[in-house]
Amino acid sequence: MTEFSSDPIIAIATAPGRGGIGVIRISGAGLRGWADALCGQALTPRHAHYLPFRDRGGEIMDEGLALFFPGPHSYTGEDVLELQGHGGPAVLRRVLEDCLARGADMGLRLAQPGEFTQRAFLNDRLDLAQAEAVADLIEASSTAAARSAMASLSGAFSTEIDALSERIVRLRMLVEATLDFPEEEIDFLEKYQAAERLGAVSAALDCVLATARQGLVLREGLHVVLAGQPNVGKSSLLNALAGEDVAIVTPIAGTTRDRVVQQIHLDGIPLHIVDTAGLRETEDTVERIGIERSWAEIARAQVILHLQDARHPDDPLDAQIVQRLPAGVPVLRVWNKMDLLGHGTVPADGSIPGKSERHASREVDTPDNMPLRISAQTGAGLDALRARLLAIAGWTPGTESPWLARERHVRALEAARAHLEAAAMHAAHSDQVLDLFAEELRLTHEALCGITGQFTSDDLLGEIFSRFCIGK
Template identity: 70%
Template sequence: MSAYAPIAAIATAPGRGGIGVVRISGADLSGLVRRLFQRELTPRHAHFLPFKSAAGELLDEGIALYFRAPHSYTGEDVLELQGHGGPAVLRRILDNCLAAGRDLGLRLAEPGEFTRRAFLNDRMDLAQAEAVADLIEASSVAAARGAMASLSGEFSARVNDLSDRIIHLRMLVEATLDFPEEEIDFLEKYQARPTLDALTADLSTLIAQARQGVILREGLHVVLAGQPNVGKSSLLNALAGDDVAIVTPIAGTTRDKVVQEIHIDGVPLHIVDTAGLRETEDTVESIGIARTWQEIERADVILHLQDATQPGDELDAQITARLPARTPVLKVFNKVDLLPAPFTASPGELGISAKRGAGLDGLRAELLRIAGWNPGGESPWLARERHLHALQDAAEHLDLAAQHASQDDRVLDLFAEELRLAHDSLSGITGKFTSDDLLGEIFSSFCIGK
């Protein structure tokens, strides 16, 4: 299968719609255009045409758009056929195109292959290419806005600016290494320390913004845990604004996890209601409790629910002791509306009434605070975990470079090497130095036709 062969796919989502698009990309599609329409198409003009088979059968009629390389999405010739959005109609149009281009090597596109070609043809960098998928998958207005900012290159520009500054410092170091007698004066002469300090500070700011971008993209995995009948399902319903979980006075009603996505300030939260934690001989309930602990291990935030009308008992103490130390835990006391006096919360605690809605705004704000979300410092772009890891790797190398710069012997070759490694880490974000395996993993998650 040639990586340079022309490719074709249905570019619109499966199902029925008013309009459907078949997209074709290749090095030179002029011959295929003539076969399909028996005429030339003016590039970047909309042509209303009948879509006919080789035998002359009318398949559909619609708009044909022809983009000549390099002025197209992929950087190659691109032909887009916009017809009626029925699955059968689009399939016939696609099959007709594949038949007409068979001797040209035209084949079905793989997932993400159009965007991968755009990346390989320098139409966008890797961070922008990933933003295409993020824009399609955005589940909130804030996420869509952040994905669009990434696609427009805001994040890449920040990364490239840091890379260029590191390159400049590397250039000075490499030049100095050619003249060993000047090594001692290098740090003072070229103000290397202030330059490195400024790089480190700007990178720290970018890391903080990237964390916000990851939260905005990935969301938070929030697990509701506690004994039976403390109000976990009621809280899930209150946060979701709908009856997504069954609520009864019977202990052990929830036997398996119930997951609901909600948004707070545009941030997606995956709220997981779980089976109540207790000793039981019920086989089905025991399986649910085992799954509860599995969800707790995966959680980004744990809400340990307790009944405010009942004093803490030994089982709650056992649950607290078993919760993972690495995960933020918020103790939430439910049913405060049933108390004879106002509830007084200690640090790390919160009182609510899931039934009455009291305290829920405070809970929402506390969830975001625990997760590190800062509405005032919201990142204008989305980020992925791999971006955050690359930025953190770069920060570690800059820190090692600073240590070498502060040593008495001033080992400039090690200083230069750490700068090179920091630059490589940043370049991996935009794809300047990226393995084929990573590219395959990234683009395989795209939908076909994009």
């Protein structure tokens, strides 16, 4: 996105395609007279006017509703005109082009992605966290995510951040005042209970950080890759988790040649499940390309489900696969096809009483370092698998994040916590480092304010708003 300009802007605000209703949005300073002339009548603010949309020659292009919102009491903080007509692409383009021609003298131009919301932010109608929530609400893939995004848009997240910032500011004021009177430095930390205040703020920040992490999981979900030898049931597991046949399943090894992606929801959390080609040595050119893509997908995974045939848990090829799995990525060992072993029903937790454990040659990262036993065919053990995936995501089933968060929000909160810890260290050691104590408080405040946009670079703003759709 380019630098902010004050030119009036216009865009189709509804999604591309055909629909019953299409909306054209125009925003700019001093639009009142132009809007009245465009619509052929004086528009009462915040009232819907049913009228024909005529071109410059007087021909009716469409008919619908015109609504005028005078600034600063509008979405962008500027004068805003919305034309709500029929949702056909041809008629919307015609109205759009006519508006552009009639607004050329005042510099009316097409809006860039996110520019309406960017103006709302720059005109103090929304803070940055609320502005991001607009895009999150549009992109929400579950009811829980939509509800939390709406809470963020309403200011729930910003309220928490502002409360933390206010407590830091009060402490900073005391510190800065003391720095102006060096004779008071000796007594400051004890007199104003600086350590206790820091502890209380740190505890409050930890609560906000924990909720933000939940909100991040709810927004972004988890990228889960199914990996293993051919014919161990990866595609069957994908179908079982998705509840439909999204991948081809046959007894022939190597059926899957390319990745198959399916999004599912567990307790409102989006999981992006990727089925991959079976991992083995092969001379088949097409299959070899699929295997290379499998390893590339595994390298991008947030969680890897390493499927093994429960009838052959000590297969040397599985040990080789384990050795190649990326370090630092949670790996769930899953023994599939338990229904073919004759053990009867697999318990809900995936265990088999009395069954000895046999481990692969490399320890893998599961909550209990034990393989899960499932049957993708019968569905046995899948509830335990779902619970394990939610645990890895850091999600507590049955809870609901009060607001959504993004990766940058979590990082900013983590940075603020690190600066508070540094401030606490200075407070514990000596009153003679009060200037360092004050600096850490300043950096804490700056990190928090970056979330709501009080201290935010233009580059970051451009990155955030460029990801919006046009018309928002």
